[in-house]
Amino acid sequence: MAPATTPAKRIAQPTVRRLSVYLRILEEHDERGLATISSEVLATLGGTTSAQVRKDLSVFGSFGKRGLGYAVPELLGTLREILGLSRGWRVVIVGAGKIGTALAQYAGFRERGFSVVAVYDNDPRKIGTIWAGLVVRDVAQLERDAARERPDIAVLAVPGDRAQETADRITRAGIAGILNFAPSRVQVPPGVTLQTVNMAAELEVLSYALANREGAH
Amino acid sequence: MAPATTPAKRIAQPTVRRLSVYLRILEEHDERGLATISSEVLATLGGTTSAQVRKDLSVFGSFGKRGLGYAVPELLGTLREILGLSRGWRVVIVGAGKIGTALAQYAGFRERGFSVVAVYDNDPRKIGTIWAGLVVRDVAQLERDAARERPDIAVLAVPGDRAQETADRITRAGIAGILNFAPSRVQVPPGVTLQTVNMAAELEVLSYALANREGAH
């Protein structure tokens, strides 16, 4: 069990994102048998500053040893605890398309405690086929299945024009977290946490940067 | 041709991201034949505030008509121009795995002016196979091919432990933009624009939120 963390205030999302980055670095350091790590090293590997690292960690408590740095296995456990990774999350994938496939088969998923328990689609040609080791189910079953299997997270990977209705279904099924890959905006009621990955926006940020750099053609 | 925009100052990344969201909304409005749109409507559909919309757009010039709103087709053209989407971008995908597959086949890609011109991998079993309509090439050819085909953007979709060396190769090939899907940190020299999508972090932000909400189990 990791050391107790201070009661969670309001934590900024950028902070949580960085904790995730630190976690990966700590995993690598731990595998190499390194016992401690300084905020400076963590910052360099994580692409930030040592002050930022210390600020981020200090939000949750005092984990470091002055003059030494942070104990790797201990901080690892603490971060896993903070990020909610020490318990397993049950994930369903809604939309057995390309992105859904990629995610369901992504090994890093399971390693971090996210296990895919079901896959859904609305296409009769896909329903019933085996897919990443799971039978693709009819999305119409979602509410019924969820009452029994109680998934925690739904990955929403359907076309944009079906995103909202599918999100509504996920919500009705009582699933508390949605990772949305649809490009359109999705509304969810309070109590449901929505995290959106907007690939188009990522590409367009890149496009903007390239089009507006010095000497752009 | 869209109206001239004011000379680009330093624009915040969140602003560019929102422009991408506005663009999608404008496309939908345009398809429905709506001639104008107010900052209020754009804000509601885009998940922000009307003041934010006006601030975002005003950075580039005055496109609105007081008392009326914004002319949809005109603003559409202007945003495409600003985001660099009115010219085509040549994209190569490096890493013919799951994520690479998903991206190469994603239709929204091409619609926005990003055309996939080549796919690379280092696995001999994949090299030479046809994949999303393109022959998978040996990544060792990348520099040579790029000198001839001049791609603008590389999608980096290889495992984490090969990300840096692959990024180095992409850089040597003279490609100016990288969209990175590898979970580890990648360093690029100045002049190369790097945009990273960290799926693990997205999931862990969700995990954090679920683990720390009221009444979390």
Added chain:
DNA sequence: TGTTGTGAAGAGGTTCACAGCG
């Protein structure tokens, strides 16, 4: 009249700099 464009105020996040402590 309705809606934009924008200076000013406010909030939120990052960096600085150093006291505190192992």
Added chain:
DNA sequence: CGCTGTGAACCTCTTCACAACA
């Protein structure tokens, strides 16, 4: 002596509020 933890300064982005104006 080295490195953490943190208040304060700084900076960046968002929200407010209203003058400008089609």
